[in-house]
Amino acid sequence: MLTQRIAQQSLRRLAASQPGLASQSMAFKKSAAPALIMGSSLQARPVTTQPIKPSDSYEILVAQRKNRPSSPHLAIYKWQIPWILSITNRITGSVLSGAFYIFGSAYLVAPLFGWHLDSASMAAAFGAWPVAAKVLTKFAFSVPFTFHSFNGIRHFVWDSGKAFKNATVIKTGWAVMGLTGVSSLALALLL
Numbered sequence: 001m002l003t004q005r006i007a008q009q010s011l012r013r014l015a016a017s018q019p020g021l022a023s024q025s026m027a028f029k030k031s032a033a034p035a036l037i038m039g040s041s042l043q044a045r046p047v048t049t050q051p052i053k054p055s056d057s058y059e060i061l062v063a064q065r066k067n068r069p070s071s072p073h074l075a076i077y078k079w080q081i082p083w084i085l086s087i088t089n090r091i092t093g094s095v096l097s098g099a100f101y102i103f104g105s106a107y108l109v110a111p112l113f114g115w116h117l118d119s120a121s122m123a124a125a126f127g128a129w130p131v132a133a134k135v136l137t138k139f140a141f142s143v144p145f146t147f148h149s150f151n152g153i154r155h156f157v158w159d160s161g162k163a164f165k166n167a168t169v170i171k172t173g174w175a176v177m178g179l180t181g182v183s184s185l186a187l188a189l190l191l
Contacts, residue, residue, distance in 0.1 A: 081173040089151045092144035139188035146187070147180040 052060075110117040126134065154172050157163050163172055 082169050085151060085173050092148040095144050096148055135188050139184055142184040142187040146183045150176045150179050
């Protein structure tokens with residue numbers, strides 16, 4: 001215990017007095033501590049470098065990447081509900097936020113371009129569509145919304161530390177899929 005304290009104190013003194021030498025000696029911690037206690041100095045080997053052009057460094061990087069093994073994760077693993085729903089949750093979140101920003105921006109600039117995006121114009125245009133087109137459009141909008149909502153509740157439960165066992169994750173995943181299908185269909189069929 002005493003030798004460890006002496007080694008720590010000598011390393012601290014060295015770091016305070018000579019920061020460059022201390023950083024070199026940290027790599028050789030086990031061999032450096034006895035040398036510092038005894039008072040002998042450490043040998044350091046200088047590193048030699050060569051200046052290269054950025055284009056040459058990029059070519060070296062490309063050559064190194066060609067030798068890297070690629071992970072066959074998509075080819076060898078069995079598709080599982082947790083990671084399928086995780087990917088789908090990210091996609092639906094991106095679709096919903098992208099649609100929100102695009103429509104919001106279009107709504108703000110509509111008066112400048114003479115577009116009619118007010119509620120009355122949109123309701124009249126949507127009301128003129130055939131019933132099948134209305135149902136399909138509402139279903140296309142309701143699926144990402146309901147899925148992302150139900151899966152978000154599932155993630156909030158996980159954040160509280162509950163329902164995180166493998167069997168429960170799989171059951172809640174299928175429950176989210178079922179609730180998404182039923183609620184999306186119900187929302188699409190509301191006329």
